[in-house]
Amino acid sequence: MSTAEIWGVLILAVIFSGLMGFVFGRRKAPGGQNEIDNLTQEYEKQLSQQQEELEGYKELVHEHYDTTADLFKNMAGSYKKMFDHLSTGYEQLGNLSDKRVLPERAGALLDGSDTYESKVNDFMNPKTNDEDALTR
Secondary structure, eight states: OOHHHHHHHHHHHHHHHHHHHHHHHHHTOTTOHHHHHHHHHHHHHHHHHHHHHHHHHHHHHHHHHHHHHHHHHHHHHHHHHHHHHHHHHHHHHSOTTSOOHHHHHHHHHHHTOTHHHHHHHHHHOTTOOHHHHHHO
16 A cells, blocks of 8 residues: 555544544534433422422521520519519519609600600709709
């Protein structure tokens, strides 16, 4: 075989290999329907797993807030019992000739009114008159 024949056979082999690679490559092209179906199933599985985790997290948050609400309700009831006890003790044991400070202060705290500040000042400075309270 001459050099020209060897080169001719090599060129034909390269062209034939290229055509065969192209044909087989097109037959099993990336992104084919089978691969797309597999990816879709995988992503749907991951999505359902994430949704289950989210639902579990939501349930934990819901349980946490339910427990917090119950504890807060119990705490508020305990504070009310303590306030009632202190009010009763104040009325029974306190000097009733003085001004009733405890119930007024507690009522102002519960109402959140602006009169609380003037009552605190009156309690701290019992000799102040109403004119001083108005100028504050």
